[in-house]
Ligand code: SF4
């Protein structure tokens with residue numbers, strides 16, 4: 065990883081005022097205790113508590129809605145930082161089982177959700193063609209070449 | 220007009236009625252759809268957060284598949300549009316990332332040139348010529364219906380990539396679905412905190428279903444306060460969050476006022492006279508009665 069991952073510039077975050085407009089705009093912070101984008105910036109960047117933050121389960125609660133960065137008075141790319149943190153955390157083994165299962169399914173089927181016999185039955189009833197599976201062999205190779213096997217066993 | 224249809228995974232597998240609606244409305248509006256064997260977009264809430272490089276490479280592969288046929292892409296899902304458009308943007312702007320992806324794709328006989336446009340269905344339908352055509356060919360006007368919209372965060376954020384015009388501090392919203400709703404003869408309705416997220420990712424990624432529904436419930440309350448007859452969305456994940464979400468919330472909050480939710484493709488196909496059975500509206504958890512009786 066890191067080859068094409070350059071999602072944020074650290075210096076940009078030194079402009080953070082800790083005003084908490086990001087947290088105030090965050091739909092997840094309102095409903096999940098312990099999730100707070102302002103605090104993630106404070107700890108990860110300003111206090112340098114990188115390892116601690118990379119081990120936090122809470123980082124996976126971000127819905128990637130971008131409300132925080134859209135409203136930040138300093139145009140700080142907060143969701144870019146969160147993606148960066150999540151990517152590094154996944155590499156260290158901090159990845160929820162639900163997400164790991166979803167990534168495995170995608171590598172196996174090329175799709176993000178499981179197709180069932182019912183899908184094709186309903187499609188036929190509606191006059192639609194049966195599902196056409198994407199070229200999963202090529203997709204798996206591309207995943208591997210991009211480095212996903214650092215996180216997932218791609219066989 | 221000919222365009223490649225990017226259905227994404229959720230619609231063809233879980234909500235095929237929405238795909239059928241898209242095909243019906245395309246036929247009615249003389250839009251020719253080309254089917255390409257795309258893979259998952261992949262989702263901006265999923266693979267992108269886990270492994271950015273793999274996300275970028277797979278998305279670039281999808282773009283190449285459309286580009287090989289010299290076609291623009293029409294999307295039915297805000298997440299797909301976000302991934303494809305952001306990838307197009309990154310590969311056009313960032314030399315390092317372009318070279319990284321180029322090397323991977325070259326070994327599979329593919330090359331990204333960045334010549335295609337990615338159009339979200341509402342943007343496509345809100346073009347003046349198509350709005351005129353919709354009005355001309357309207358078979359079942361939705362007169363008297365008050366319809367609100369929910370675009371889905373990824374439809375319009377980050378605004379510098381997803382929208383041509385910069386929005387005022389994130390308060391303003393797109394209005395293409397409002398134009399379409401008017402063309403269908405219905406009345407678009409505003410409500411409080413219209414730019415709020417549906418909350419779906421929280422349940423899907425982390426199993427926090429309760430919390431995710433709490434986010435949806437707030438938005439549903441604002442919609443009910445505006446006394447809407449129906450909600451229009453342009454994303455199957457938002458659809459599920461509001462359609463199944465209302466059903467789940469109602470189990471605990473039995474007095475909840477509910478309203479049917481529609482993908483904008485379903486509303487347009489219906490108003491243009493598509494056979495109702497073909498739209499599979501019976502798969503909705505909140506009955507579509509308000510529409511059928513309009
Ligand atoms: S809104 Fe911007 S400046 Fe304010 S705390 Fe958040 S990141 Fe820092």
Ligand code: SF4
Nearest residue numbers: 090126127129130132
């Ligand atoms: S992108 Fe994440 S951190 Fe930012 S407002 Fe949305 S859920 Fe909160």
